[in-house]
Amino acid sequence: MKLTFRGLIHSVTLAALALMTVPAAGQAMLGHEYELDAAPIREGEKAVIPLDTGDPSYNLWRELRDLSEDPKREPGIINLQKYNFGFSYNAMPTFFHMPVAMSPADLKASKVDIAIIGAVTDMGTGMRGAAHGPNAVRNSNVYGGYGTRQPHLHTMVDPLQDLVVADFGNAPIDIMSTERSVHAIRSFVRSAAEVEIRPGEHVIPIIVGGDHSLMYPDVAALTDVYGKGNVGVVHFDAHYDAGKYMTGHLISHGMPVYRLIEEGLVPGKNFIQVALRGYYPDEESFKWMRKQGFRYHTMAEIERRGFPAVMEDIIKEANDGPEYIFISFDIDTLDPAFVPGTGTPEPGGLTPREAFPIVRRLCAESNVVGFELVELAPMLDPTYVSALNANRLIRECMTGIAMRKKGLTEPHYLSPLTEDDGRQ
Numbered sequence: 001m002k003l004t005f006r007g008l009i010h011s012v013t014l015a016a017l018a019l020m021t022v023p024a025a026g027q028a029m030l031g032h033e034y035e036l037d038a039a040p041i042r043e044g045e046k047a048v049i050p051l052d053t054g055d056p057s058y059n060l061w062r063e064l065r066d067l068s069e070d071p072k073r074e075p076g077i078i079n080l081q082k083y084n085f086g087f088s089y090n091a092m093p094t095f096f097h098m099p100v101a102m103s104p105a106d107l108k109a110s111k112v113d114i115a116i117i118g119a120v121t122d123m124g125t126g127m128r129g130a131a132h133g134p135n136a137v138r139n140s141n142v143y144g145g146y147g148t149r150q151p152h153l154h155t156m157v158d159p160l161q162d163l164v165v166a167d168f169g170n171a172p173i174d175i176m177s178t179e180r181s182v183h184a185i186r187s188f189v190r191s192a193a194e195v196e197i198r199p200g201e202h203v204i205p206i207i208v209g210g211d212h213s214l215m216y217p218d219v220a221a222l223t224d225v226y227g228k229g230n231v232g233v234v235h236f237d238a239h240y241d242a243g244k245y246m247t248g249h250l251i252s253h254g255m256p257v258y259r260l261i262e263e264g265l266v267p268g269k270n271f272i273q274v275a276l277r278g279y280y281p282d283e284e285s286f287k288w289m290r291k292q293g294f295r296y297h298t299m300a301e302i303e304r305r306g307f308p309a310v311m312e313d314i315i316k317e318a319n320d321g322p323e324y325i326f327i328s329f330d331i332d333t334l335d336p337a338f339v340p341g342t343g344t345p346e347p348g349g350l351t352p353r354e355a356f357p358i359v360r361r362l363c364a365e366s367n368v369v370g371f372e373l374v375e376l377a378p379m380l381d382p383t384y385v386s387a388l389n390a391n392r393l394i395r396e397c398m399t400g401i402a403m404r405k406k407g408l409t410e411p412h413y414l415s416p417l418t419e420d421d422g423r424q
């Protein structure tokens with residue numbers, strides 16, 4: 001009998017099915033003579049291994065160090081740099097070499113506009129390594145000095161001079177558990193965001209992750225400050241991150257969007273998703289997103305219409321919703337050519353020249369009260385490019401925030417000095 005390729009596949013499939021239905025005696029041959037969930041539980045053994053809440057170290061990771069033992073000082077940010085100027089690699093590696101704040105009292109006393117927070121979670125992703133994102137960003141200025149003006153050339157605005165920016169340290173994390181960490185992260189982010197530096201004006205937290213499970217506590221913290229349902233999310237990501245559950249877990253880097261909607265913190269209509277591509281979400285999930293009122297801009301739409309047109313829509317939509325905006329930026333939004341250092345790379349993404357202006361413009365042209373940069377996994381990138389792009393995305397955000405505080409909120413403002421050479 002002549003066996004076609006298709007016929008061969010069919011035969012193999014039938015053979016596999018036959019093997020799957022062989023009687024118990026035949027299963028030994030496959031090594032499946034036992035069932036994995038039927039291990040005997042004998043006296044003294046535990047069917048489910050619980051947490052030992054009586055362990056004295058149970059909450060050690062979230063216990064704040066007693067600062068009263070430190071030398072007495074007035075509240076305010078502390079500059080750790082010794083010299084007036086120095087190359088980046090000679091500086092203490094705080095975020096952008098900015099001073100540190102040890103407590104909310106320091107943020108308040110120094111009227112800190114932006115508090116940058118590290119969050120070393122990576123238990124919520126299959127490909128670990130995002131826990132090293134914060135320190136990679138702290139070390140991501142390789143050239144250039146500190147202590148001098150570094151204006152953003154497109155706008156000639158220097159957020160590090162025009163704003164008070166501080167490194168607020170890292171959020172408390174139980175590195176064994178996403179579930180245990182999220183509530184502590186929420187409290188930590190809230191402790192910064194609730195500080196009022198001028199009447200009606202709060203500290204803006206920028207959270208550097210860490211995996212995307214952070215979106216849940218980060219947005220929740222802002223709803224604690226601004227009210228449930230009052231914070232919209234512009235979510236840049238290759239993936240929609242609205243899975244309901246996986247292997248019984250209700251929070252991971254694939255589920256924060258669903259959690260925020262399920263718990264009523266952010267209505268679906270206040271989600272704007274950008275850069276979705278690859279193989280997920282599936283048809284049913286897209287239908288669910290439409291039912292929730294999501295506004296989404298996939299790479300398919302960007303392929304058809306071009307990024308500039310889509311960028312205008314995103315800005316309009318951000319200003320056609322709740323009063324407060326949070327930007328959640330998964331670094332896998334960028335094409336893997338620019339960010340190989342991430343756990344779920346997806347080809348065909350945005351270029352830096354597309355991503356930078358939309359982040360800057362959202363921060364200048366809409367009321368952004370928080371930003372997160374997540375999923376940077378520097379150990380997956382032996383080069384410097386992933387951290388460099390992460391650094392620049394955060395700078396674009398800070399530049400936009402500085403522009404807004406200076407009143408430069410006109411659509412797509414660029415400096416007349418640098419946009420062209422002045423020839424008529």
Ligand SMILES: [Mn+2]
Pocket residue numbers: 212237238239241253330375
């Ligand atoms: Mn994500």
